[in-house]
Amino acid sequence: MKKVLAIGGSGMVGSRFCELASSKFDIVSIDEKTLDITDRNAVEKYFGENKFDSVVNFSAYTNVSEGENDRGNEEGLAWKLNVLAPGYLAEACLKNNIFLVHISTDMVFSGGKSDPGPYSEDHLIPEDSSVVTWYGYTKGLGEKAVKNILGEKACILRLIYPFRSHFEGKLDYLRKPIQLYKEDKLYPLFTDQKLTTIFVDDACRILERILEKGQTGILHASCTDLASPYDHVLYVLEKIEGKGIELKTGLIEEFLKTASSVVRYPQFGGLKTERTQEVLGMKFRTWRQMVDSFVSNL
Ligand SMILES: NC(=O)c1ccc[n+]([C@@H]2O[C@H](COP(=O)([O-])OP(=O)(O)OC[C@H]3O[C@@H](n4cnc5c(N)ncnc54)[C@H](OP(=O)(O)O)[C@@H]3O)[C@@H](O)[C@H]2O)c1
Structure with missing residues (x-):
């Protein structure tokens, strides 16, 4: 059995991976x-004392809105955890001949009109920090740090709007609007924003295959089709509560024009997965299939 170190194994995605993959690794x-x-x-010492075949780095500074308060701060936690730490892990993996899978995000891309998604695995990450969130910008620099040290020997796996059926630690892309709907506090949902998303269990299966094959390069874990947050949330609520639900709607186009401060929500987001499916020999699912599994596990 391959020995795999899961860093950030207590987090939303990492803890599910540890549950699902423990029979294989x-x-x-x-x-x-x-x-x-x-x-x-500490990283150098830990890897000197402990032996692994592979490392998956789930850890990150993931608070997108609070991260904006740290914009430009190269002493801040987002910088340390998302930019510098992946480099330290890559150095340790190079020195100890360990396969590194570094988890990243669609938010390295802007989703803006001038560089719209959905993005393929080889789409260039913008250099300009002002077009992405500080979280997304630092995650992009973290990808570059891994690549600079390990070149093609590592794998970077980008996730997009992950959701899972149970996790005490925090809400996610679907569990948050479900909770707000139940409290009668759901905000208007954008109908003109296009995204893809991923059920965490599907992401874990993709990750297992990457580890089994030792697959390197930049890969994407996503459903295969685009939809709006309105489509996603209406579908999941109708599955849970039954048909005939009415939800407030909004337009991101209008919201971006009128927002009081700069917001960097992707209007035209999404990750493409053709290359990933081909190299892994897997067929990924549609968002409805993933939401069906999410609901049946609730
Ligand atoms: N959640 C999303 O919407 C989303 C979307 C796309 C991509 N991603 C990516 O997916 C990955 C996992 O995200 P997540 O939402 O599951 O993360 P999360 O729930 O915020 O968990 C982060 C994990 O990192 C650990 N960590 C934090 N600081 C650390 C440090 N200094 N040293 C070691 N470990 C540390 C945390 O442990 P402690 O609790 O001990 O601090 C926790 O286990 C991240 O790379 C993220 O960028 C997430």
Whole structure:
């Protein structure tokens, strides 16, 4: 059995991976309490003392809105965890001959009109930090740090709007609007925003295949078709509550014009997966199929 280190294994995506993949791999799950990956010396020491075949780095500074308060701050946590730490892990993996899978995000792309998605695996990441969130910008630099050190030896797996059926730690792309709907507090849902999304269990199966094959390069974990948040949320609520639900709608086009501060929501987002499906020999599912599985596991 391959020995796999899951860094950030207590997080929303990482903890599900540890549950689902434990029959296939000998998984060691750690988080900040065991190893602070922003400490370069600690990372070097940990890898000197512990042996692994592969490492999956799930850890990240993931608070997109709070991350904006740190914009431009190269001493901040988003910078340390999303830009510097992936480089420290890549150095340790190079030195100890370990296969690194670094988890990233669609938010490295703007989703804006001048560079619209859906994005293929080889689409260039924008250099200009002002077109993406600070979270997305730092995650893009983290990808570059891994690539600079490990070149084609590593795998970068981008996820997009993940949702899972159960997780105490935080809400996600679907569980949040479901909860707000039940509290009668659901905001208007954009009908003109186009995105893809991923059921975390599907992402975990993709990740298992990457680890089994030792697949390198930039890969995408996503459903195969675009839809709007309105489409996604109406479908899931009708599955749970029954037909005939009425939801407030809005237009992102209008929202972006009138927002009081700069917001960087992707209007034309989404990840393409053709290359990923081909190299992994897998057929990914549509968003409705994924939501059906999500609902049946609730
Ligand atoms: N959630 C999304 O919507 C989304 C979308 C696309 C891509 N992604 C990517 O998917 C990955 C997983 O996201 P997630 O939402 O599952 O993350 P999460 O729930 O925020 O979990 C983050 C994990 O990182 C660990 N961590 C934080 N600081 C650390 C440090 N200094 N050293 C070691 N570990 C540390 C945390 O452990 P502690 O609790 O001990 O701090 C936790 O286990 C990330 O790379 C993210 O960028 C997420």
